[in-house]
Amino acid sequence: MLEQLQELHVQALDELSRISEPDELELWRVRYLGRKSGVTQVLRSLATLPLEERRKVGARANEVKSALESRLIEKKRIVEEVHLISALEQKRLDVTLPGRPVSTGRSHPITQTLGEICDIFKSMGFQVFEGPDVEWDYYNFEALNIPRYHPARDMFATLWIDSEMEGRLLRTHTSPMQIRIMEKTRPPIRVIIPGRVYRYEATDATHESMFYQVEGLAVDENITLADLKGTLFEFCRRLLGQERRVRFRCDYFPFVEPGVEVAIDCLACNGGGCRLCGYTGWIEILGAGMVHPDVLRKLDIDPEVHSGFAFGLGVERIPMLRYGIEDIRLFYSNDLRFLKQF
Amino acid sequence: MKVSLKWLKDYVDIKVPLKELAERLTMAGLEVKGMEALGGNWENIVVGEVIAVNPHPNADRLRLASVDLGGQQVTVVCGAPNISVGQKVPFAHLGSRLVDGHTGEVVTLQPVRIRGIVSEGMVCSEKELGISDSHEGIMVLPHEAGTGMALNEYLGDVILDVDITPNRVDCLSVMGVSREIAALTGQLLNLPEICYEETEASIDSFVSVDIADPDLCPRYCASLVKGVSMAPSPDWLQQRLSSYGMRPINNVVDVTNYVMLEYGQPLHAFDYNKLKGRQIIVRRARDAETITTLDGVERTLNQDILVIADKKRAVAIAGIMGGLDTEVTEETDAILLESANFNQAAIRRGCGYLQLRSEASIRFDKGLSSNLPLLPVERATQLMLELAGGRAAEGIIDVYPGKGESKPILLSAEEVRRLSGLEVSVEQMIGVLKLLGFECQDTSSPSQISVLAPYWRGDVKCGAELVEEVVRMIGYDKIPITRLSSPLPSQEPTLMLDFRQKLRDILTSYGFQEVLTYSLTSLEKLQKLSPELELEIRPLNVANPMTIEQEYLRTSLRASLLSTLSQNQKMEEAGIRLFEIGKIFLPRGKELPREKEMLCAVLSGSRAELSWHGDKEPLDFFDAKGVVEKLLNQLGLKAVFEDSDDGSLFPGREASVIIEDDKVGVLGDLHPKVAQAFDLGAAVCLIEIDVEKLLDKAAEIRRYQPICRFPSVTRDIALVVNEGIAYQKIKEIVQSFPLVREVTLFDLYTGEQIPEGKKSFAVRVVYQSPDCTLTDEEVNQTQEEMLDRLRRELGATLRG
Numbered sequence A: 001m002l003e004q005l006q007e008l009h010v011q012a013l014d015e016l017s018r019i020s021e022p023d024e025l026e027l028w029r030v031r032y033l034g035r036k037s038g039v040t041q042v043l044r045s046l047a048t049l050p051l052e053e054r055r056k057v058g059a060r061a062n063e064v065k066s067a068l069e070s071r072l073i074e075k076k077r078i079v080e081e082v083h084l085i086s087a088l089e090q091k092r093l094d095v096t097l098p099g100r101p102v103s104t105g106r107s108h109p110i111t112q113t114l115g116e117i118c119d120i121f122k123s124m125g126f127q128v129f130e131g132p133d134v135e136w137d138y139y140n141f142e143a144l145n146i147p148r149y150h151p152a153r154d155m156f157a158t159l160w161i162d163s164e165m166e167g168r169l170l171r172t173h174t175s176p177m178q179i180r181i182m183e184k185t186r187p188p189i190r191v192i193i194p195g196r197v198y199r200y201e202a203t204d205a206t207h208e209s210m211f212y213q214v215e216g217l218a219v220d221e222n223i224t225l226a227d228l229k230g231t232l233f234e235f236c237r238r239l240l241g242q243e244r245r246v247r248f249r250c251d252y253f254p255f256v257e258p259g260v261e262v263a264i265d266c267l268a269c270n271g272g273g274c275r276l277c278g279y280t281g282w283i284e285i286l287g288a289g290m291v292h293p294d295v296l297r298k299l300d301i302d303p304e305v306h307s308g309f310a311f312g313l314g315v316e317r318i319p320m321l322r323y324g325i326e327d328i329r330l331f332y333s334n335d336l337r338f339l340k341q342f
Numbered sequence B: 001m002k003v004s005l006k007w008l009k010d011y012v013d014i015k016v017p018l019k020e021l022a023e024r025l026t027m028a029g030l031e032v033k034g035m036e037a038l039g040g041n042w043e044n045i046v047v048g049e050v051i052a053v054n055p056h057p058n059a060d061r062l063r064l065a066s067v068d069l070g071g072q073q074v075t076v077v078c079g080a081p082n083i084s085v086g087q088k089v090p091f092a093h094l095g096s097r098l099v100d101g102h103t104g105e106v107v108t109l110q111p112v113r114i115r116g117i118v119s120e121g122m123v124c125s126e127k128e129l130g131i132s133d134s135h136e137g138i139m140v141l142p143h144e145a146g147t148g149m150a151l152n153e154y155l156g157d158v159i160l161d162v163d164i165t166p167n168r169v170d171c172l173s174v175m176g177v178s179r180e181i182a183a184l185t186g187q188l189l190n191l192p193e194i195c196y197e198e199t200e201a202s203i204d205s206f207v208s209v210d211i212a213d214p215d216l217c218p219r220y221c222a223s224l225v226k227g228v229s230m231a232p233s234p235d236w237l238q239q240r241l242s243s244y245g246m247r248p249i250n251n252v253v254d255v256t257n258y259v260m261l262e263y264g265q266p267l268h269a270f271d272y273n274k275l276k277g278r279q280i281i282v283r284r285a286r287d288a289e290t291i292t293t294l295d296g297v298e299r300t301l302n303q304d305i306l307v308i309a310d311k312k313r314a315v316a317i318a319g320i321m322g323g324l325d326t327e328v329t330e331e332t333d334a335i336l337l338e339s340a341n342f343n344q345a346a347i348r349r350g351c352g353y354l355q356l357r358s359e360a361s362i363r364f365d366k367g368l369s370s371n372l373p374l375l376p377v378e379r380a381t382q383l384m385l386e387l388a389g390g391r392a393a394e395g396i397i398d399v400y401p402g403k404g405e406s407k408p409i410l411l412s413a414e415e416v417r418r419l420s421g422l423e424v425s426v427e428q429m430i431g432v433l434k435l436l437g438f439e440c441q442d443t444s445s446p447s448q449i450s451v452l453a454p455y456w457r458g459d460v461k462c463g464a465e466l467v468e469e470v471v472r473m474i475g476y477d478k479i480p481i482t483r484l485s486s487p488l489p490s491q492e493p494t495l496m497l498d499f500r501q502k503l504r505d506i507l508t509s510y511g512f513q514e515v516l517t518y519s520l521t522s523l524e525k526l527q528k529l530s531p532e533l534e535l536e537i538r539p540l541n542v543a544n545p546m547t548i549e550q551e552y553l554r555t556s557l558r559a560s561l562l563s564t565l566s567q568n569q570k571m572e573e574a575g576i577r578l579f580e581i582g583k584i585f586l587p588r589g590k591e592l593p594r595e596k597e598m599l600c601a602v603l604s605g606s607r608a609e610l611s612w613h614g615d616k617e618p619l620d621f622f623d624a625k626g627v628v629e630k631l632l633n634q635l636g637l638k639a640v641f642e643d644s645d646d647g648s649l650f651p652g653r654e655a656s657v658i659i660e661d662d663k664v665g666v667l668g669d670l671h672p673k674v675a676q677a678f679d680l681g682a683a684v685c686l687i688e689i690d691v692e693k694l695l696d697k698a699a700e701i702r703r704y705q706p707i708c709r710f711p712s713v714t715r716d717i718a719l720v721v722n723e724g725i726a727y728q729k730i731k732e733i734v735q736s737f738p739l740v741r742e743v744t745l746f747d748l749y750t751g752e753q754i755p756e757g758k759k760s761f762a763v764r765v766v767y768q769s770p771d772c773t774l775t776d777e778e779v780n781q782t783q784e785e786m787l788d789r790l791r792r793e794l795g796a797t798l799r800g
Ligand SMILES: [Zn+2]
Pocket: A266, A267, A268, A269, A270, A271, A272, A273, A274, A275, A276, A277, A278, A279, A281, A282
């Protein structure tokens, strides 16, 4: 029996050494360690042997069994290792192949800019409102100190729904909302109004018949031009960079007094003068001023007690400056080759 | 307004550099938009006087001219036929940069020997100086040109292009801009001296003036000059008018234009002898009264238009344009010169009605001061006597029914601070206001002054306007920078704004590109949305459209979105997904239209970008539906989809989106005719959603569902039904069993093994109870009942 065990042992190890595939290992295990294997049979037949021999053979058989088991574990580790290496090699990818496309969409650059503008003013305590695109002459002109036949009407080439008499028009600025808000609200007021505005204007690289404005209005006791300067200064620097300089100069809008034109130093030449800024170093970005006392008075706000500032910002200007866009018409012609860049 | 620097210097000493001057004007409200140097590259070119002209010894057509350059004499060879002794001419020294008369190129003048004689320079034509194309002869300068003077100094000038805001009509004149410069630079204004002899009888013996409508004509001044000699104006006058883009006509008309540019007061010269009845009447036109204006057009007037008339007829449209009948011509002998003030609104109304504007009307329609007319009429009379001769009648007619007193305005330093944040002293305020011509007087309060605006500043009527004057003189750059310190008003939620942003975020995350299209569109485009080209709603139109492309306010976002898609299809091969969130405009009679927020999206082309990973299938109805389902799901909403009959969409391939029995939108394939009308290549799916309704539904509070602790049981069943049975019916029955948590369609099959006219739905049903673990028996029993109902109600059988 002992010789038989020895033979089995040698034969099993010999066979094991020649195995290279994981499934062959299982067959080997069944053959040499399974229920029908030689070792198992020897162990099973122990009862038939005399006591002395039973002990010897039993001990030997168990030795062989555990030796084979440990060799199996060892072999299995080696075979799996080898196998993994070849499997890894087989699964190698061409990592330079393009990835699976993820479809992406973007919001329009003007929407993005409007969002940024509104966020900055919101953080300064301004409430966002919106108003109608089609307005009455009253709100667009009359209540803003621009009665019929006022020379300032020349500043606003108007698209009329009706004749000038009946009074419906496409708002030429977002300023009518100043009136609508002051009709309903008492100071303190701090609002901005983004929206579309329209002009009777032939389009070219710098003129559109439709564009976006953001109107701002703050009314309370003790509001000054200096506050307007501070507010717009902070706005410009947050939107266009900390190094921006802001210039106030005298300008005229019938519904504000004093009136201001606000310019920033040119982004292209940093104020040195170039084609973009007409060699002045400055780029006009908005009109503003202190709400005219006549406007306040008509809305039952006492101009002796309250004062306020208002401003109107052209939105397209911002991405044009920022990205160096030279033709305003690109925004509303919606060529995907343009829109996909933002 | 273009202003000549030379002309400005007639009235004010300009001591600051030009760039600084432009900067100061701009900061103070008169924006200098450009500066154009006239003359330019005339170095080494001077004014010379021709003192002798001799024949060239070796050439018949050439001559030798001796030119005095002021202390130096040179001889030049000259081929110009017009050269003669006594002329003042531009002389170019060697080394000057000139335009070659033949090639047009700029060349440097080199010493050259012409037929044996060396020319020491050259007398120049206008073309050689770059002034005009004239090269027939040399340019002859006016006699007053100083011999030896640099040509740049004599002819050169800088034209400032100043943007005058509508409130500053006083600055639509050289005098006005000079006044502003004087104030800003602390200089005095030098006014022209007006002095002339009146040698004729009193003007009253020649003409009377009667203002029938004093509301529309507050003042009318006139002078009379007899025996004028009509001729072209002298060069200096012609040049000044030309630099403003005005065409010189004759000495009389040019004087009126010159004085208008100088003082800002429009003047009109009548041929006195053509006026009937020695009478001027300022009155409203009669209805349908006609007049032929100076431009030769016969115009029909109405009662709102003011005319200047004689005894018989209208001879001018007041403040707008003179009449042809009484025009000054070469034969004119006597001039009646008008300098009047007209109501600003009336002029504007007249211009609007007549569709006619003039240099005069653009000044009158901004509201000139009624204090202005007298000085300019005297100035023009003086110039006319100088340039056209003649004899002035004694006196000036001055009918002034609109004379009024201007009211003083109270101003305190505190008011300046309250509005501008700028701290000023009373002395400072008085100082700058006086420079601008305001009269300041003390009041009983030491901190307050009483201010009277000068007549030309009719735009300053209240304290705030005075504050602006003070601040712009001190400088807007001196305004401090402060932060708003007033209390924060309460804030309201901005539901629509936020909701639109949410929709945008969701759609862009699905691969949709946002577009923004014009609110105005054409009727044709809106019509194309219907296969029958019928309009559901008559859109509101603009009375004065710029183009027919932008004439109607859109009643739908579809048209512009489909056009955008069509344009992009021509460029883009991959699938295109676009959306717009915007307003449509629904007419409401004479009221403002209802402006409604809509969402429209279009999908077309291949589902995925071209890639080696495959999926080259085109986007279809179910892509659009998937988008809507997912979008609603993200908003916490559930919709049912029903057959719809939208005109723009493909019948049978379109669905209404219904939430809580309310239709919130529609989706489907585009009707082939509509696709064709918009020139769309690939098949297009469209989604349209009423954003306002959706916001309403989505605003409801959402509750969380607890996660079920008990295991679920999944069963797949394959049902065979008649072709006409909608999936929705099966889903409704399956879902009606309380133990069913989820039902998903995972296959739809027709073909082999399925009888003709039938189809097979494979659905996965997930059973789960919130209270216990389900047993097989419970699931089996429910499924039995379910199959039974499906069989009875829909004729559905299990697929064998
Ligand atoms: Zn620049």
